[in-house]
Amino acid sequence: MSIRRNTWKHIRRSPYQAFAAISVMTLTFLVGGLFVLLSIGSSVVLNYFEQKPQITVFFTDEKKETDIVALEDKLKQNKKVAAVKYISKDEALEIYKQQFQKDPLLLEMVSADILPASLEVSAEKIEYLRDLAENLKAESGIEEVVYQQEVVDLLLAWTNTIRTFGVVLVVFLGFVTLFTIITVISMKIALKRKEIEILQLVGASPWYIRGPFILEGALYGMIGALIGWAANVGLLIYSSQFLQTLFVGIPLFPVPNLFYAAFLGGLLSVGMLLGVFASSLALLRYLR
Numbered sequence: 001m002s003i004r005r006n007t008w009k010h011i012r013r014s015p016y017q018a019f020a021a022i023s024v025m026t027l028t029f030l031v032g033g034l035f036v037l038l039s040i041g042s043s044v045v046l047n048y049f050e051q052k053p054q055i056t057v058f059f060t061d062e063k064k065e066t067d068i069v070a071l072e073d074k075l076k077q078n079k080k081v082a083a084v085k086y087i088s089k090d091e092a093l094e095i096y097k098q099q100f101q102k103d104p105l106l107l108e109m110v111s112a113d114i115l116p117a118s119l120e121v122s123a124e125k126i127e128y129l130r131d132l133a134e135n136l137k138a139e140s141g142i143e144e145v146v147y148q149q150e151v152v153d154l155l156l157a158w159t160n161t162i163r164t165f166g167v168v169l170v171v172f173l174g175f176v177t178l179f180t181i182i183t184v185i186s187m188k189i190a191l192k193r194k195e196i197e198i199l200q201l202v203g204a205s206p207w208y209i210r211g212p213f214i215l216e217g218a219l220y221g222m223i224g225a226l227i228g229w230a231a232n233v234g235l236l237i238y239s240s241q242f243l244q245t246l247f248v249g250i251p252l253f254p255v256p257n258l259f260y261a262a263f264l265g266g267l268l269s270v271g272m273l274l275g276v277f278a279s280s281l282a283l284l285r286y287l288r
Helices: 005-012 016-051 065-076 091-097 104-108 126-137 149-191 193-201 206-246 257-286
Strands: 056-058 079-088 118-123 143-148
Touching: 005 149, 016 149, 016 193, 016 206, 056 126, 065 079, 065 118, 079 091, 118 149, 126 143, 126 149, 149 193, 149 206, 206 257
Parallel strands: none
Antiparallel strands: 056 118, 056 143, 079 118
16 A cells, blocks of 8 residues: 555544644644735835935035035945935926926925925935934924824834744744644554554555654645635735725735745745644654
8 A cells, every 4th residue: 555545544534633633734824824925925025215315404504515515425335324415496396386287376486595404314224214304303404304204104113023923923823833744643642553563564665654644744734825825815815905095106016926936935845844843743752
């Protein structure tokens, strides 16, 4: 009898144990996959904000252009700064005209003289924004330093919480899954103890005896990973329209098919390795 047929016989003879093992695996990969998606999504959002000008520095009319250029050069030498762009009064007027081109009345009321010159500053990491903003406020000739402090702080707190809580929860579920598979395989080894002893006496190879149990654990892991992947992808597709309206302008969607394939491949690989590892531990402990 082949190893695959033996594996199927193990599963068929104890369907409730198989269902319990697959259910725990599914829960682990459902939650784990969800936190992977959340972590990747938050990283995309952070990267989007990091690539945009996050701080705008407005200067008083008394601030000379040469001093502004000197400050620009100083910022470019700062390792925390990714990019700096100088917006003159005339350029500010052009930007204003583009924004309010449909309202002629507002255009007539504004000239370059009343608009302030400014610098748009992008940080290498979003964590640097607070320090950069505080340093810029200390410069002379600064009318206002604008950056979305509450949004940045909330985004950082949200991202760190997702990563920390996700890692802790996935590790916990991973141990629960590991012990569940070990328990299920151990029970099956105990039930087949006499059959295993007979196979050893007639000279069956170790792989012929151990193979079905290892393959069974791998199947539990892969089936659980597949169901968890399908649930996560379905949830992502279902909520994509809402998320697009929530994160307008941020390149989260459409999700490429290659990502779905890589996500599936990653979960299947982890599921198979987890199932094989758990089965191997059970065999090492109960079958010598």
